[in-house]
Amino acid sequence: MRIPLLRQHSVLPGFGLAMGWTLFCLAVVVLIPLSGLFFKTATMTGEAFWQTISSPRVINAYKISFGIAFAAALINAFFGLIVAWILVRYTFPFKRIVDAAVDLPFALPTAVAGIALATLYAPQGWLGKPLAELGIKVAFTPLGILLALVFVGLPFVVRTVQPILEDLEKDVEEVAASLGASRRQIFCRVLLPQIFPALLTGFAMSFARALGEYGSVIFIAGNLPNVSEIIPLLITIKLEQYDYTGATALAVVMLLASFVLLLLINILQKWSSRQ
């Protein structure tokens, strides 16, 4: 991690100006504000910090946030792979629209997604009512959180797997078939190993996004402490109670988790591009 100062000589002008402005923006917008988190945490004693991040309510919120984000990412990996597969391999009516629709969770404001999902799955909603008759409650339960997180995470899996699927060499499959492999064997032994790094990257990105998600969750979650309360919500609750240090401590924990994920995603991406 060397400081980006050493550079090769080039005839193209403007390196100093462009780099200077880039570093300035980065410092002012990202680095200085983020470092504030750590300065604030430094004002807490170790014990107070530990108590804040390990109180029962917080522990339960971790379980909910991490557990449901993980489950959502798993669901996305499965369905995302199917969606990417049919978009790349098959033709069917309205394929263009289906392809574009995958990006809707990127483009739709999370608050809109939140109220739409909450209304759909409310006990009186289009889907909530029939599901309630089956004894399944979605809105205002952890299941609702899962649904919202699946919604926001889907594009990540599809959009990471899709280009890899498109680039797969057709003749490799044909060779496998000519050597007598069944379609199933080809998928498991030839295709899956090639798309697996991308699938894992998509999974990790979807997980990271779900972990931090706030807007689409709070409307459908019900936000019951210890049951359906996620960490980002807990941070805002602490903020509203003017417990800035408490909020900061939780934020640091989440931030570190994000760093680890970001690192993991970078490694995964290198791995998948090397394949």
Place this chain on the structure above:
Amino acid sequence: MSNAESSSVKSTAVQEPWWMRVLLIAVGVGFLLVLIGLPLSAVFVEALHKGIKPYWQSLLHPDALAAVRLTLIVAAIAVPFNVLFGLAASWAIAKFEFSGKQFLLTLIDLPFAVSPVISGLVYILLFGAHAALGRWLVDNDIQIVFAVPGLVLATIFITFPFVARELIPLMQEQGTEEEEAAILLGANGWQTFRRVTLPNIKWGLLYGVLLCNARAMGEFGAVSVVSGHIRGETNTLPLHVEILYNEYNFVAAFAVASLLTILALITLLLKSFMEMKFATGKKRH
């Protein structure tokens, strides 16, 4: 796209049986319909289910109009800022060699990895009344958090990587030869950038701006933390949706939400259009 289409014409040896294909398409499309199609239609149905009049009334309510105005202002500052940053960052990173490049890219990506709530929180910590800088600002009557500047800052943070991330791979792929040719032919730096680099990246830039704008106008978590939720003053459209919804004013909430949904749909439409443009451009090259 054309790639996908051509590869779907294939020999039977490497094709799934027809029932498998139908099943997969049914599962995939069904999943998307339930997950994405239904919420999308729910927005418009809920917004209009009491007729067109209450819909218009909700949209023309002064608070709603104020929210529209504020959302436009925030985007009008955040997007150009990120364009300037994105152009500078991509020029430096894509056209020059230096050590630490990967680390710099990771730093630029950071806002993507941070929870929106945390992005709001960091500005409260920095500029809030309890912090040293915040107290000084209060004493000098400068309000940042719970006011428009805070909204703008949080939005810039959230959308920070969009333009740069779109341009860097594009410019890296294009290399430096055309710029070198221009310099050799006697063009100065500005001429080279404006006449050679910019025309080559214009679609990528537009694409980045589009995504950046959609996120800037739709951001909820980060602005929610720094906004203070003052009606007609510090409420952007997504925050206004939340307030109306929490007041059980569902028609109004969905009416405003439908505005944001239309914005999202237009964004997707333009995005698909540009991807087609991109694809043909790539093919021609």
Place this chain on the structure above:
Amino acid sequence: MEILVQNINKRFKEFVALDDVSLPIKSGELIALLGPSGSGKTTLLRIIAGLEFADSGTIILNGKDANQQSVKERNVGFVFQHYALFRHMSVFENVAFGLRVRPKETRPSKAIIREKVMNLLQMVHLEMFHDRYPSQLSGGQRQRVALARALAVEPTVLLLDEPFGALDAKVRKELRHWMRKLHDDMNITSIFVTHDQEEAMEVSDRLVVMSNGRIEQVGTPADVYHTPANSFVYDFLGNYNEFAGVKDEDGVVHLTEVDVEKSASTTEKSGWLHRHPEIEKIMAKIAPSKTLDHAESLPAAEIVAPKQLVGQKVTLFARPHEMIVTKTPDANEYIIAKVMHINPAGPLVKIDLERLNGRPLQAEIPKNVLDDLNIKKFDTVFVRPKETKLFE
């Protein structure tokens, strides 16, 4: 313009791209930089253009130190390997670019630019294509646009990086003659980079053979071909055969890799010495007594071990076309080889041979010689080099 390259060094991290390279180039010359990839030839070209900066050493353009000059002031025309055409500009706009970006005081009027560009396009036979975009042109056409664009600013030096590298064989041949003619008409100094020795030989006044960041040889095509400075140059310029040899105390070089030789003491009897035990059998089969004098009467004692020459072991080289192939031995020394493959396509027939020790041997002989010899696959023949080269 006269160009002096003096003691240029350039490294990319650990990799030494140029190692103390010096090269004087006379005004009006057409120079080819020839070498395998990674030999530093493109780096040298880019340093002369000012696109790359040497770690040490100087470039002197017409008596002026180019380090003090910006790329613009050097006034060089540069043609990139992949042309680097501005893809969003038409052919006309590409060629006009260099004139249009001039500061107002020196910028020609629109009419003059138009006339100049159209003249250039006419010269490269592309006036019909002036409003096309690069993507609508073939490789050869793009190449000519790139050349016209470089010439539009009236450079005094023209630098071309693998100018024909991306073109197919036929277009390459057409374009290189055309380039030679253009160079002569323009009264310009040109340097081009290539890895194709035939191209370099055919077009250039002088060629510079490079490897591993060093200049191996500089000279006219004839010099370099006929008197290569070292084994690298010899190797790079074409196929060759290797032979074991020995240099004795007097500095005389002897070919030691010989399977049959005429015994000096028995010349009057045309006695042949067989030097390999296996040869007896072969000789009996392929060279019956009628053609090989006294062969049947050779006593076993005359089968001798390889010549025990004292001296330094050396490797001798000969090109395939310098090989003489016969069915019966008629000179002093021969190597016995088996015909593995005959390729009669082309002006010279290519014959792949295998020596008794298993090493391959290549020979190229005129078609009529082959017909007279009447040899077939798996025949055993006698081969000797007309002449050999030794590099020390």
